[in-house]
Amino acid sequence: MNDNDASPGDTASRRPHWEQSSPAELKQLAESRPAELYEAARQLCRSAFSEGSEGRTVARVLGRIVDALADTRSRDCARFVVDIVGLFPQLGPELLEEGDRLRRSAAEKLVKAQQLRDLAALFGELPERLDDPAVEVRACILGELAMIGAGRGRPVLDAYAERLRDLRHPLARLPRTRLDVEHRFGVRVRGLGSVKTSEQLRSRFPEVSATDGGAEGGRKAVESAEAGRAGAVAEPFVVSGWSREPEARFFALPDPLGPDDFNVAFIKELPLACLEGEGTRRGVAVSCRTTPDDVINELFAAAHHGGVNGQGQGGAYARLYAWNSLYALMGLPGDLPFLDAARLVADHRWLRFMAFTDWFHHDTADVAFAVLDPTGTRVAVLAATDTDSDSHSDF
Structure with missing residues (x-):
């Protein structure tokens, strides 16, 4: 390795070379000399730990190296990525969230770019504990494979997944294949972005007209304070850094609300x-x-995508947070099997709603849902916005 190819851990003065390298340059090195790129990352981790280097700068460079290796199809590159993200905790406790993000992102990229047989080679040794970053990234890989319906039936992957369930890893609760209700995950349709206007809302979903019975039912609703449940409902938006804390509220009705009265007048x-x-x-x-x-x-x-001031959480954890939120919206016990929950969702009534207030800015992302339980007597509401609460749109 000559001076131009010096690893980022050689000296602090040489690190800017890596920071300024383009993705194409890193990708070329990952394809031609992946072992050198891997060793560069290891040296960077060691020097950062011993020299007290700026952690976020090191994390940024490591992230770019990981991206280049993860996108390069080879068994060695897949192994190098898992090893590198396993070294990340050496950069200090203040970067724990950054380490989580890097592991989740790396797992998602690996599943997209690598062959299944090369990923399976990473799972030869069963885990003994969960507080190991190398175990965590493997759990994320299994979660990403589940999103595409891959990996089941391979003994080494099945054994690892079973051990994660025994150790009570949160991702191990999820089904190892995508359920029908999840068919839209990660699917983008041209022209169908965020719903920002009432015209877009009406064009995509059947409008429910206001009724006097709906207004009467809304006036009789009694709020119930459920802080833990509210936190679970809001989880997908909080963990990904949406700019304003979501609103999650729960109400009980003295009498069943008629299906046609669950409408904007009620809300x-x-x-x-x-x-x-x-x-x-x-x-x-x-x-x-x-x-x-x-x-x-x-x-x-x-x-999955993250807020304007936050970070995406990777597909595996985005799926977990989505299910946690959906369970909480319906008021289901957390130990209810996912297939049973997927069956019960059809018994609830679901609304999207939108208004013209200081909350709904109609310029980035606004989401508002209400759900009525099968008895017609319990309602949950979720509203979230990714626009800074101090800014206002001009309608």
Whole structure:
């Protein structure tokens, strides 16, 4: 290795070479001399730990090296990536979240780029504990494989997944194949981005007209404070750094609400922060009937893509956060099997709604759902916005 190819851990003065290298340059090195790139990352981790280097700078360079290796199809590159992200904790406790993000991102890239047989070679040794970054990245890889329906039936992967279940890894709860209700995860359709206007909402979903019975039912609703449940509902937006804390509220009704009365008139009678000032801006609040796959896809997308001030969480954890939120919206016990939960979602009624208030900015991402349980007596509401609460849109 000459001076031009010096590893980033050789000296602090040579690190800018790696910081300024283009993705194409790193990719070329990953294809031609992956072992040297791997050793460069290891030296960078060692020097950062011993010299007290700026952790975030090191993390950024490591992330770029990991990206280049993960996108290069070879068994060695896959192994190098797992080893590198396993070294990340050496950079200090202040970068724990960054380490989680890097492992989740690396797992997602590996599953997209590498052959299954080369990934399976990473799972020869069963884990003994969960507090090992190398175990965590493998758990994420299994989670990403589940998203594409791959890996089941391979003994080495099945054994590893079973051990993770025994150790109670959170991802091990998820099915190892995608359920029907998850069919939209990661699917992007040209022209169908975020719903930003009432016209877009009406064009995609059947509108539910306001009724007097809906307004009457809303006036009778009694709020129940459930902090733990609210936290689970909001989880996909909080972990991914959406710019404003979501609103998650729960209400009980003395009498069953008729299906046709679950509409915008009902929603407007609830004491929701997202509807404060409704009617003072130009535009009319709208509610439309939607489906469970639309709801869980929005929850998944929020965690997967990340907020404008946050980071995406990778597919495996985005899926977990989406399910945690959906369970909480329906008030289901956490130990209920996923197939049973997927069956129960069809018994609930789901609404999307939108209003013209200080909450709904209509310029980045606004999401608002309400769900009515099968008895017609319990309602959960979720509203989230990825626009800074101090900014206002001009309608």
